[in-house]
Amino acid sequence: MSDERRTRPGHTAMSAALHELIEALDRRVPAITRAGEARIREQAAELRAEATLRILALTEADAEAERRRTDPADVLATGDGTAAPAGGTREQEMS
Numbered sequence: 001m002s003d004e005r006r007t008r009p010g011h012t013a014m015s016a017a018l019h020e021l022i023e024a025l026d027r028r029v030p031a032i033t034r035a036g037e038a039r040i041r042e043q044a045a046e047l048r049a050e051a052t053l054r055i056l057a058l059t060e061a062d063a064e065a066e067r068r069r070t071d072p073a074d075v076l077a078t079g080d081g082t083a084a085p086a087g088g089t090r091e092q093e094m095s
Contacts, residue, residue, distance in 0.1 A: 011058045018051045
């Protein structure tokens with residue numbers, strides 16, 4: 001799987017499905033003689049753009065989550081190297 005498709009488990013299926021949708025739209029061959037083809041082409045372009053933006057949003061959300069998970073400035077020290085629970089220290093949680 002390519003780097004842009006590597007996401008958190010909840011996003012993996014969504015990202016993969018969006019990539020498949022974009023690939024299918026890119027493979028589509030317009031039927032110029034068909035009535036409404038211009039509108040179909042416009043809608044396909046809009047759908048592709050929306051899918052691309054959603055992939056970008058998923059990727060950015062995953063990058064932010066990873067940054068927060070690994071950024072020492074975002075982790076409260078507990079003495080044992082683990083993050084403290086929100087709102088306090090592990091010692092406060094145990095007492």
